[in-house]
Amino acid sequence: MNVPADAGLQPAAMAIPEEGYFQLEQGRYGPIFPRTPANYGFTIIAKIKPGTADAIRAYGKVLEKIVRDDPHAFAVLQLHYLRWVLFNIEDKTFFMYQGIFDTDFDKYTEDAVALFHKLGVDTVFENLEEFPADWKTNVPAFIKFVRDHQCPSFLEYGEYPYAPSAEIKKALAVKRALSVMLDETQ
Amino acid sequence: MSPDDLSGSTRRAFLGSATAATALTLASSAGAEQTPTMVHGPDPTKLAQLKTNPAAEPPSAPKPGDWTKPSAMAIPKEGYFQLEQGRYGPIFPRTPANYGFTIIAKIKPGREATVREYGGTIEKAVREQPDVLAPLRLHYLRWVIFDVGSGPHFMYQGIFDTDFDKYLEDAVALFVKTGINTVFVNLEGWPDDWKTNVPAVIKFFRDHQRPSFLEYGEYPYVSADEVKKALRVKGALSAMLDQMQ
Amino acid sequence: MASQPPTMLEFDDIQHIVLTRVPAITGRYEFLSFGEPSRGRRWLAGIIEKIESAQAAAARMEAQNRWVSVAFTWTGLRALGLNEASLASFPEEFRQGMPARWQVLGDTGANHPDHWIEGISGPELHAIAILFARNATERQRSTQEHQAYLARTPGVKILSSLDIDAIPPFDYARDHFGYRDRLSQLEIEGTGIEPTPGSGPPIKAGEFILGYPDEDGPPVGLPQPDILSRNGTYMAYRRLQEHVGAFREFLRTHGDTPEEQEWVAAKLMGRWRSGAPLALAPDKDDPGLAADPQRNNNFTYAKSDPYGYATPLGSHIRRMNPRDTAVNMQRRRMIRRGATYGPPLAEDAPEDGVDRGVAAFVLCASLVRQFEFAQNVWINDPNFHELGNDRDPIIGAQDGTFDMTIPKRPVRRKIRGLPAFTTVRSGAYFFLPGIGALRYLATLSESGR
Numbered sequence: 103m104n105v106p107a108d109a110g111l112q113p114a115a116m117a118i119p120e121e122g123y124f125q126l127e128q129g130r131y132g133p134i135f136p137r138t139p140a141n142y143g144f145t146i147i148a149k150i151k152p153g154t155a156d157a158i159r160a161y162g163k164v165l166e167k168i169v170r171d172d173p174h175a176f177a178v179l180q181l182h183y184l185r186w187v188l189f190n191i192e193d194k195t196f197f198m199y200q201g202i203f204d205t206d207f208d209k210y211t212e213d214a215v216a217l218f219h220k221l222g223v224d225t226v227f228e229n230l231e232e233f234p235a236d237w238k239t240n241v242p243a244f245i246k247f248v249r250d251h252q253c254p255s256f257l258e259y260g261e262y263p264y265a266p267s268a269e270i271k272k273a274l275a276v277k278r279a280l281s282v283m284l285d286e287t288q
Numbered sequence: 289m290s291p292d293d294l295s296g297s298t299r300r301a302f303l304g305s306a307t308a309a310t311a312l313t314l315a316s317s318a319g320a321e322q323t324p325t326m327v328h329g330p331d332p333t334k335l336a337q338l339k340t341n342p343a344a345e346p347p348s349a350p351k352p353g354d355w356t357k358p359s360a361m362a363i364p365k366e367g368y369f370q371l372e373q374g375r376y377g378p379i380f381p382r383t384p385a386n387y388g389f390t391i392i393a394k395i396k397p398g399r400e401a402t403v404r405e406y407g408g409t410i411e412k413a414v415r416e417q418p419d420v421l422a423p424l425r426l427h428y429l430r431w432v433i434f435d436v437g438s439g440p441h442f443m444y445q446g447i448f449d450t451d452f453d454k455y456l457e458d459a460v461a462l463f464v465k466t467g468i469n470t471v472f473v474n475l476e477g478w479p480d481d482w483k484t485n486v487p488a489v490i491k492f493f494r495d496h497q498r499p500s501f502l503e504y505g506e507y508p509y510v511s512a513d514e515v516k517k518a519l520r521v522k523g524a525l526s527a528m529l530d531q532m533q
Numbered sequence: 534m535a536s537q538p539p540t541m542l543e544f545d546d547i548q549h550i551v552l553t554r555v556p557a558i559t560g561r562y563e564f565l566s567f568g569e570p571s572r573g574r575r576w577l578a579g580i581i582e583k584i585e586s587a588q589a590a591a592a593r594m595e596a597q598n599r600w601v602s603v604a605f606t607w608t609g610l611r612a613l614g615l616n617e618a619s620l621a622s623f624p625e626e627f628r629q630g631m632p633a634r635w636q637v638l639g640d641t642g643a644n645h646p647d648h649w650i651e652g653i654s655g656p657e658l659h660a661i662a663i664l665f666a667r668n669a670t671e672r673q674r675s676t677q678e679h680q681a682y683l684a685r686t687p688g689v690k691i692l693s694s695l696d697i698d699a700i701p702p703f704d705y706a707r708d709h710f711g712y713r714d715r716l717s718q719l720e721i722e723g724t725g726i727e728p729t730p731g732s733g734p735p736i737k738a739g740e741f742i743l744g745y746p747d748e749d750g751p752p753v754g755l756p757q758p759d760i761l762s763r764n765g766t767y768m769a770y771r772r773l774q775e776h777v778g779a780f781r782e783f784l785r786t787h788g789d790t791p792e793e794q795e796w797v798a799a800k801l802m803g804r805w806r807s808g809a810p811l812a813l814a815p816d817k818d819d820p821g822l823a824a825d826p827q828r829n830n831n832f833t834y835a836k837s838d839p840y841g842y843a844t845p846l847g848s849h850i851r852r853m854n855p856r857d858t859a860v861n862m863q864r865r866r867m868i869r870r871g872a873t874y875g876p877p878l879a880e881d882a883p884e885d886g887v888d889r890g891v892a893a894f895v896l897c898a899s900l901v902r903q904f905e906f907a908q909n910v911w912i913n914d915p916n917f918h919e920l921g922n923d924r925d926p927i928i929g930a931q932d933g934t935f936d937m938t939i940p941k942r943p944v945r946r947k948i949r950g951l952p953a954f955t956t957v958r959s960g961a962y963f964f965l966p967g968i969g970a971l972r973y974l975a976t977l978s979e980s981g982r
Contacts, residue, residue: 111520113421115414115429117407140428145445147434162362162502169504173357181358181506183385183428183447189392189498191438198498200390200445202428253434253443257407259414261426261512265519271507273518274355276525284944373636375626375905423860454910457902461861484753486902513919 114139115259122254131208131245135254139263141182142206145253146199154229155188155195161226162186168221175221178213180204182267197230204266207252211245359384359508367499374453376490380497384505386427387451390498391444395433399474400440404433406471413466420466423458425449427512442475449511452497456490542723542738542745546764546967549590550602550663550870551742551896552724554715557600557665558699559672560872562770562892563679564653564692564961565660570614570977572688573659577603577613578975579682580662586968598671602663603971604768604963606630609659614977615761622757623964626901627767630656631960637905639913639930644957651693651772651959658692658961661770663894665872672696695772695892697872705808708873709775709889710798710927710954713808713823717830717854719866731831733856736866740898742766747898748863756964761974764967769895769904772874772959773928778884780954787948800939801926803850810850815843833857841940846918849927852911867903868896890955900962928955 116138118124127134135142150158168175176184180203187198203210218224219238227233227244234243262270361383363369372379380387395403410431413420421429425448432443462468464483472478477496479488507515542552549555567573583601585593590600605613607628611620626634632646632654640646646654662679666672683689700707706714720728721742722735739747743755744763755762788794795818799805805814808823812832823829835857838844844851856862875889897903911917912925915935924935931953939946966974 111523112418113414113426114418115411117411120404120433140430143430145430145432145434145443147436149436159365159501165502165504166360166362169358169360173359176358176504176506181504183506184360184502184504185385185388185390185445185500186502187390187498187500189390191392191394191436191441194436194438196436198390200430200500202447253432255430255432256404257410257429257431259410259421259426259429261428262515262519265515267506270510270515270519271355273522274507274510274514277518277521280521280525281944373634375637375901375909449916454906454914457864457906458861461864481753484750486749487754511916511919 112263113259113261114263115257117257118255120254120256122252129206129208131211131242132249135207137264138255138258139260140202140255140258141204141260141264141266142210143202143255143258144199144207144210144248145255146248146251147253148197148230148232148247148251150188150195150197151229151231158197158226158229159188161223164223168223176217178217179210180267182270204268207249208245211248212241215241215244355507355510357508358504358506360502360504363499363501363503365499365501367497374451376453376456376487377494379451379453380499382451382509383500383503384508385447385500385503386449386505386509386511388447388500388503389444389452389493390500391446391493391496392498393442393475393477393492393496394438395440395442396474396476397439400433403442403471403474406468407431409471410468413468421462423455423462425455425512427515442471449513452494456493457486460486460489542721542742543764543967544588544591545586546969547587547742548602548764548965548968549585549587549600550894551766551868551965552587552721553590553594554870555590555594555597555600555665557667557872558703559667559669560663560665560697561672561676561694562664562697563662563694564651564658565662566657566690566692567609567612567659568688568690570612572686573609573613574975574977576683576686576689577971579686581968581971581975584968584971598667599675600665601675602965603660604663604965605660605974606658606961606963608656610964610974612659613974614979615974616980616982619757619761622755624754624756624767624899624901626905627962627964631769631962634905638908639924640957640960641930642932643953644930646960649957649959651695653692653959653961661961661963695874697874697892698876700873700877706872708891709777709875709877710780711806712798712802712804713806715869716804716808716810716823717850719868729826729830730828731833733862733866736863740864740866740903741868741896743898758973761966761970763970765970766896766898766965767900767904768963768965769897769900770892770959770961770963771895771957772890772892773955774888774890774958776884776952776954776956777878777889779952783952783954800845801848801937803844803848811844811848812838841918842942845937845939847920847923847926847938849925852917852925853907855911865903865906866897867907870894870896888958890958896965924951926951926954930957 118138121133122135123133124136182202182204185200187200189196189198201210205213215224227237232247234240234247237244363383367380368378369381424446427447427449430445432445433440434443435441472482478492479485482489544552567576580601580603584603585600590597607620607623607630631638632649635641635646664672664675666675683691700709708714718729718732720726720732720735721738723738728735737748738745739752743765744752744759746752784794784797788797795805799811804810805818805823807818807820808829809819810829810832812834813828814822833856834844834851841851859865871891871893873890874892875887878885878889895904912929915922915924917923920938922936923938924931926937929935931951933950933952935951937948937951939948
């Protein structure tokens, strides 16, 4: 979908049909999900295997440390934000992976799988029900799992719509450089 | 307790996908309470490398202006590191993804289509007045309808720049003014007297909030205002340079 | 079933302090504790005749020399014998009391209730008797009269008291830092008084007086029974010590000349010390403007000063009333009463360590929504207006680590490490009943009804 000319200057909202797309456009692993004012993203929800909540929660600390040691560890994912949640509905516990990013769904999933594998944290997904047993060698199965567990939004809103995170970081750098320059002229 | 409904009545190929081909999962679900499932915790070697007890260390205070390093923060189960009293309840801390919430509530029977229509309502409201949601201090907002076997549920994901407690009253006033609040009347547990009972509305949001246990921000702790200012500065600079050609 | 809310204000039932400013230059607060409920009720029964309604006070203003108000804490209502069901119908924050809400209010460090004086932070504080007097002679007479009365009503004791005094000259109200006070006046719908230009439209009575429709509609959730809540309101008491020496030292540090020092003082407050608003007099003081009520409050920010070049975004008056740069403003207004205490410090005198400051009341229909919101979100949030590390420079909880940002072209000025000019020394949440409610409380039976 084309990004409007004045993108990024005015907040925007977009309502999205139930399927998650406006017209069916085939991607490599399934339908393409369009870019919205909240860029690309997903909400993956999967039931966790009984008794695994604490183990899953412990990965929070692992990822925190990975990023502290190497802030650019997740650069390939082109993220804005990522949130992992554990929640209950009735007596069942679910894991949720919310991501807002600048690369399309399938590419993100491939990159994420490869990255988590490299960092050794892909094991967190083994705690999810229905996770493919041959996930180590069967990346398409991994991707299918993710797609099958994606819950598309029916409304997305962005305060600075369509602005990619790389653009934002560049802009912040420019503003800071200008600020420093002005300070020097005092 | 009834066994988890893996194959069942769900809608869009969610859990009911026929490709749940893993016999492993199907088998392990049945006696799950009795036979402990294999729990996949993080590699002990990795955990040993963490220098402190993961249980309750508060992170170091965010350094304003240090958005250059993406940052991740693990959060305890309660949603906060130490109990800090806000006007209406505990304060959830600022993370590299700023402030935010994930509100999940069951949709009243038969109301799913009504809820879904509100997507169009909000889209229109923002198109007509782009700054209509300004009091919410949002970066992003996403509304989701999902069903994990217990009927359709509504989820409100928000990433914003003000803690839950400070501006919830203004948010509720905004919802009343714009009619957004009427989507919530379709959710179970929403107070009947919502129009006049702001504390009850606040309680609904707090009760239905699901805190994250991990949050990551690519440009951590930067507010939406800062982002917009920076984008405008960069845009103005570009335009200026064009004129210098 | 709740009775229909009245549409006309019941001036003869509302305590005068809610609606009137009286020509008093002295006064006294007495913080009281009741022994046994019947004693407290007896004291109250005898004092009711001294408490004037707004109507009575207005009628007798010229002839009257002293004005009395009475209010109760939640434990005080219980100490009078109010039944548990009624007690439970009061709002959460009022029941907790101000000391327990320290984290919400930002009362940290030296401001923390552990360091409060006056001995009123515990449950034994039951009531406050507020005296405003036309002059010192009248204050003394009234104080003696109350002492004599207490001797006749054993079982009621004074936990502590505070004399309040306006700072001379008495042409207008000022605080110990030298700032003119009481320039922003809200008006309540139904009083017939038109707000001065810039003060905003009249506010629905229910924002300040229980039992009337507020800006959201008919009143809800009122304490029960109706007779108890009708025409009452809540009152937050705050005693702030003003560190005049530190303040003057600060001005001298950041301004080389008297003009520059006045400019710094103005940037902290949002008005010159004369009272002239920076919004209308951004570069030079204008005492004539300050003295003219038709002009001195007639300004907004959103269009004329969005970046705070005239009135800094974090200055005191801009925090206490963001005017058209905040939403829901009609639900955030508060009535302020009270006065200064302690001897003024002469202009050229060094800091003498004497306790001086303001002992003020904030009146509103919802402490959590109005008073606590202002403290929590406007005064003590370092990120108010995205400033990052700034709290209110005058009354925010300052510990030397916060800044004051003064927007300026081309680059803003940031004063780092603001000292504390004020410290919270005491405070409490009170319920100020209507006259009929006072009678109800004075005649509670043993069963608390």
